[in-house]
Amino acid sequence: MPPLRRQRLAVVLFVLFGSALTIGVVLFALQENIDLFYEPQKIVGGEAPIAKRIRAGGMVEKGSLDYESQGLGVSFVLSDLRGSRFEVRYKGLLPGLFREGQGVLVVGQLDASRVFYAKEVLAKHDENYMPPELVDMGPES
Amino acid sequence: MGSIKDVFHRMGSPRFFYNGSSLWVRGLYIGGTLGLIIGSFWGLVLAPPDKYQGDSFRIMYIHVPSAHLAEMVYFACAMAGFVYVVWRMKMADVFIAAAAPVGAILTLLSLASGILWGMPTWGTGWVWDMRTTSVLVLLFLFFGLIALRQAIPRPDRAAYSVAILALVGVVNIPIIKYSVEWFTTLHQPASITFANEPTIETSMLWPLLVNTIGLYIFIAGVILAAMRVEVLKREQATEWVRDITRSMQR
Numbered sequence: 477m478p479p480l481r482r483q484r485l486a487v488v489l490f491v492l493f494g495s496a497l498t499i500g501v502v503l504f505a506l507q508e509n510i511d512l513f514y515e516p517q518k519i520v521g522g523e524a525p526i527a528k529r530i531r532a533g534g535m536v537e538k539g540s541l542d543y544e545s546q547g548l549g550v551s552f553v554l555s556d557l558r559g560s561r562f563e564v565r566y567k568g569l570l571p572g573l574f575r576e577g578q579g580v581l582v583v584g585q586l587d588a589s590r591v592f593y594a595k596e597v598l599a600k601h602d603e604n605y606m607p608p609e610l611v612d613m614g615p616e617s
Numbered sequence: 618m619g620s621i622k623d624v625f626h627r628m629g630s631p632r633f634f635y636n637g638s639s640l641w642v643r644g645l646y647i648g649g650t651l652g653l654i655i656g657s658f659w660g661l662v663l664a665p666p667d668k669y670q671g672d673s674f675r676i677m678y679i680h681v682p683s684a685h686l687a688e689m690v691y692f693a694c695a696m697a698g699f700v701y702v703v704w705r706m707k708m709a710d711v712f713i714a715a716a717a718p719v720g721a722i723l724t725l726l727s728l729a730s731g732i733l734w735g736m737p738t739w740g741t742g743w744v745w746d747m748r749t750t751s752v753l754v755l756l757f758l759f760f761g762l763i764a765l766r767q768a769i770p771r772p773d774r775a776a777y778s779v780a781i782l783a784l785v786g787v788v789n790i791p792i793i794k795y796s797v798e799w800f801t802t803l804h805q806p807a808s809i810t811f812a813n814e815p816t817i818e819t820s821m822l823w824p825l826l827v828n829t830i831g832l833y834i835f836i837a838g839v840i841l842a843a844m845r846v847e848v849l850k851r852e853q854a855t856e857w858v859r860d861i862t863r864s865m866q867r
Contacts, residue, residue, distance in 0.1 A: 481703055481704065484702055484703045488699055488702050488703060488784060491785060492787070492788075495784075495785045495788045499788045499792070503792070503799075507800070510747055511800050511801040512745075512746040512747070512800065512801050513801050515801065570740075571738070571739065571740030572738070572740075573669055573670065573738050573739075573740075575669075578669075581744075596740075596741075597740065598740045598741055598744070598803060599738060599739055600739070600803050600805070601669065601670060601738050601739070601805055602805050603805040603806050603807065603808040603816050604816045604817075605667050605670075605674055605808065605816070605817040605818060605821050606667065606668050606817075606821070607665030607666065607667070607818060607820065608665070608666065608667075608668045
């Protein structure tokens with residue numbers, strides 16, 4: 477390779493390496509803030525701030541969904557399936573995909589007793605797709 | 618080795634490229650359109666609905682191919698930027714000039730279809746998680762490739778700057794890809810990976826593959842056609858282009 481091209485190649489590699497390093501360091505430094513939501517472990521472990529608008533996520537624990545006898549009030553437990561769990565209370569319409577065993581994201585505030593008061597509930601659908609007739613054959617059901 | 622180098626050199630000649638690519642455009646358009654028609658009909662009509670999402674999962678057949686192609690077009694622009702910076706091959710710059718608007722449209726399509734998919738399933742059209750944000754950055758990078766060229770009057774300076782921008786922005790591609798694994802996001806992780814079996818049931822997977830391959834072919838045709846226009850624009854003062862315009866006027 478002629479010297480001029482070798483020099484240009486060095487420029488390219490320098491640009492690529494430099495920008496990758498810069499972005500990598502930034503992402504590493506901001507990791508906590510780039511995460512969209514707090515996982516149950518951080519809610520239970522006290523890392524999530526109290527009385528501040530935050531997002532939290534987890535799986536709706538089976539059998540925990542409880543509708544209030546009147547109105548749209550509902551409560552359920554979000555867990556990470558590894559032992560960390562917290563209660564969520566919400567008043568309003570739930571997204572169509574909301575069900576027990578589903579991953580969801582809640583937006584709202586924690587109170588001092590670590591109960592989460594949600595203003596918004598979003599369903600986090602997973603990467604599995606299958607037709608309905610195969611449901612009974614899957615291990616999940 | 619000699620013949621490969623020979624092809625590389627001849628492809629660097631705008632005239633050779635223009636004369637040799639005419640049939641290719643037609644073939645790619647026909648093949649791509651066929652693939653898209655078959656894949657879309659298969660996916661939108663024949664494939665079964667999803668267990669939980671019902672019919673709304675079918676947006677995937679538009680969303681996934683357009684998002685994938687948007688990333689690939691950017692990656693190709695970065696490769697072309699690499700070739701331009703090191704070898705100063707003019708056709709590499711022609712490629713970036715032709716592909717950037719196509720990539721921008723693909724990114725817009727993937728964002729729009731993602732919003733349409735999010736509304737019935739997530740319960741919201743947009744959330745600032747790392748996946749959606751990094752794809753928005755991809756859109757701005759494509760806009761940047763277009764705008765930077767127009768901002769610099771000298772063509773060789775413009776080409777060099779655009780090539781460097783294309784190279785810098787390629788860092789965003791792994792961020793888009795791995796955002797769903799490195800960070801907590803509302804967007805689900807990938808269903809099709811190199812390491813594991815796809816988590817899409819086979820009858821739903823095939824139309825997705827057909828549509829993706831169809832879009833690859835179609836987009837190749839679109840970019841090639843845009844490159845031909847770009848070549849004519851840049852070489853308009855040369856004798857061979859004048860011959861073409863003269864023969865058209867006759």
